[in-house]
Amino acid sequence: MQSSAVFLIEFGCLILGLGLLGRFAGRFRFSPIPLYLLAGLAFGEGGLLPLGASEDFVAVGAEIGVILLLLMLGLEYTATDLVSHLRTHSPAGLVDAVLNALPGAVLALLLGWGPVAAVVLAGVTWVSSSGVIAKILGDLGRLGNRETPAILSILVLEDLSMAVYLPIVTALLAGVSLVAGGVTLAIAVGVLTLVLVLAVRYGRLVSRFVSSDDPEKLLLVVLGVTLVVAGVAQQLQVSAAVGAFLVGIALSGEVAEGATSLLAPLRDLFAAVFFVFFGLHTDPASIPPVLLPALALAAVTTATKIATGYWAARRAGIGPRGRWRAGGTLVARGEFSIVIAGLAVTSGIEPSLGPLATAYVLILVLLGPLTARWTEPLVTRLAARSRRRGVPVGPGAHEALDDQDTVGRT
Numbered sequence: 001m002q003s004s005a006v007f008l009i010e011f012g013c014l015i016l017g018l019g020l021l022g023r024f025a026g027r028f029r030f031s032p033i034p035l036y037l038l039a040g041l042a043f044g045e046g047g048l049l050p051l052g053a054s055e056d057f058v059a060v061g062a063e064i065g066v067i068l069l070l071l072m073l074g075l076e077y078t079a080t081d082l083v084s085h086l087r088t089h090s091p092a093g094l095v096d097a098v099l100n101a102l103p104g105a106v107l108a109l110l111l112g113w114g115p116v117a118a119v120v121l122a123g124v125t126w127v128s129s130s131g132v133i134a135k136i137l138g139d140l141g142r143l144g145n146r147e148t149p150a151i152l153s154i155l156v157l158e159d160l161s162m163a164v165y166l167p168i169v170t171a172l173l174a175g176v177s178l179v180a181g182g183v184t185l186a187i188a189v190g191v192l193t194l195v196l197v198l199a200v201r202y203g204r205l206v207s208r209f210v211s212s213d214d215p216e217k218l219l220l221v222v223l224g225v226t227l228v229v230a231g232v233a234q235q236l237q238v239s240a241a242v243g244a245f246l247v248g249i250a251l252s253g254e255v256a257e258g259a260t261s262l263l264a265p266l267r268d269l270f271a272a273v274f275f276v277f278f279g280l281h282t283d284p285a286s287i288p289p290v291l292l293p294a295l296a297l298a299a300v301t302t303a304t305k306i307a308t309g310y311w312a313a314r315r316a317g318i319g320p321r322g323r324w325r326a327g328g329t330l331v332a333r334g335e336f337s338i339v340i341a342g343l344a345v346t347s348g349i350e351p352s353l354g355p356l357a358t359a360y361v362l363i364l365v366l367l368g369p370l371t372a373r374w375t376e377p378l379v380t381r382l383a384a385r386s387r388r389r390g391v392p393v394g395p396g397a398h399e400a401l402d403d404q405d406t407v408g409r410t
Helices: 001-029 033-043 057-076 077-110 115-126 130-139 148-174 176-211 216-233 239-250 252-282 289-313 319-330 333-348 353-389
Strands: none
Touching: 001 033, 001 057, 001 115, 001 252, 033 252, 033 333, 033 353, 057 216, 057 239, 057 252, 077 115, 077 148, 077 176, 077 239, 077 289, 077 353, 115 148, 115 333, 115 353, 130 148, 130 252, 130 319, 130 333, 130 353, 148 176, 148 239, 148 289, 148 319, 176 216, 176 239, 176 252, 216 239, 216 252, 252 333, 252 353, 289 319, 289 353, 333 353
């Protein structure tokens, strides 16, 4: 009885604290993710007030948080949209993967962490934060800008790539053989393809089966199906997150809209718990030794993300100003980077990987809104100043003075 009371008090204080942190972040219009991570550091081992009775429940809540994050992500897309993006924007997705995954892999190898850690850190540096970037676009009033579809195409391809990447990482971290890993990957790709085909051809039937006019029944059915599919996926070594993502893709129309509105508060709650849980497993004392590598990695991947956005927007026929805005907007990392790092932390492959990922995400989730707002004005000023002095500043810089948002495809 006593332990139950301690659990309620402890977990209640944690949730209350997260609510206050979220309110604080909302007042100053920035993502609450870094505050949730810092809260986890404060309540974890080596922190100010380590959790005791409620830590096991937080672990379960964190797993549900990942599942809901991926489910909601899948609900945002239809299978038709994903197939269209694959056909049209795959070159941009390839450039994005090469430019942004490579720095993480190289750093892991330079630090002597081995090939498995290199694959994990490559994912951490590769994927931008869809949640943070969507908030940035809304706050800056850029949802209707011409460069926004180019930004969204990169995010969609990254999210879809995770359906293949996560099973690979899961298999590597589990230490399975090459043959078993190949089977896992084949299952993941096969299931992804099957879901896309079924969603395109029979999406209405699936949605009709799940649909209900009663919000309570709709919530219970969607949540139940998601957890079951996620569990089956995890049993097959495909990753519970991927299973949840595929459920989201399979649902469409009014069902997807209704489920999104019903599940959003649950996602926000459990996602916050997930970020705290990741922080709990990171000793604050382990961050200072990896701070310099994290800063260096953040600097390099800020430049590569800006280059990615610039190239993707240019390929889409967007003018120079829009290209720089697209690049600056893509810098933020967040939920997916922590999900990937969390898998590695749980497996225990490299003790320093978790602290490095925490520091890296903290830096870029704070830097992302600044680069989104100031990359284009800063380049424009530098271009104007260099033009007055007659000093070249590199390809495309002088073009930033062009006020048009549309140019011919180059």
